[in-house]
Amino acid sequence: MTRKANIQDxxxxxxxxxxxxxxxxxSSNYEKHHTYLKERLENNEAVIFxxxxxxxxxxxxxxxxxxxxFSSLALNKILILNDLFVDPLARKKGIGEKLISQTEAFAKxxxxxxxxxxxxxxxxxxxxxxxxxxxxxxxxxYSYDLTVS
Numbered sequence: 741m742t743r744k745a746n747i748q749d750x751x752x753x754x755x756x757x758x759x760x761x762x763x764x765x766x767s768s769n770y771e772k773h774h775t776y777l778k779e780r781l782e783n784n785e786a787v788i789f790x791x792x793x794x795x796x797x798x799x800x801x802x803x804x805x806x807x808x809x810f811s812s813l814a815l816n817k818i819l820i821l822n823d824l825f826v827d828p829l830a831r832k833k834g835i836g837e838k839l840i841s842q843t844e845a846f847a848k849x850x851x852x853x854x855x856x857x858x859x860x861x862x863x864x865x866x867x868x869x870x871x872x873x874x875x876x877x878x879x880x881x882y883s884y885d886l887t888v889s
Contacts, residue, residue, distance in 0.1 A: 741797060743790060743792070744788070745781065745789065745790045747781055749790055753788065755770075756800065756803055757805075761773065763825070787805075788805050788806070789806070789843065801829075801830040802825060802835045802839055803825055804821060804823070804839040804840070805822050805823035806822065806843055807819070808820075816851070818852055819856070820856050824839060837869065840870075855875075
């Protein structure tokens with residue numbers, strides 16, 4: 741089952757988010773991640789869908805963190821599927837697909853034009869999932885980042 745996260749989910753969500761951040765070679769920092777997610781939820785700055793264990797519906801086993809923004813070229817809303825993670829013990833059960841499907845349904849509900857995501861070049865498992873779900877790797881545009889700190 742997937743559903744929209746709420747503030748009561750914050751502790752479990754933070755545990756998974758912390759694992760996600762470590763997967764991408766960043767430091768574990770439960771308190772910092774807890775604060776970040778709490779602010780996103782309380783300020784309605786992101787939508788987070790969670791996947792719950794079928795046998796234990798109170799246990800969160802995956803999440804998708806989404807930001808709604810706009811595209812000047814499409815003249816429409818787009819969703820940034822910024823973070824997608826499934827507990828390693830719950831993988832290979834279609835949880836990632838369910839979270840992406842929930843995100844797609846949300847995009848249609850909003851009338852959004854596109855769902856955009858980025859993943860590590862080495863994350864072949866995720867890439868296979870994204871291709872399976874209909875995502876197309878962009879070859880036309882380059883992605884650039886500028887760290888300002």
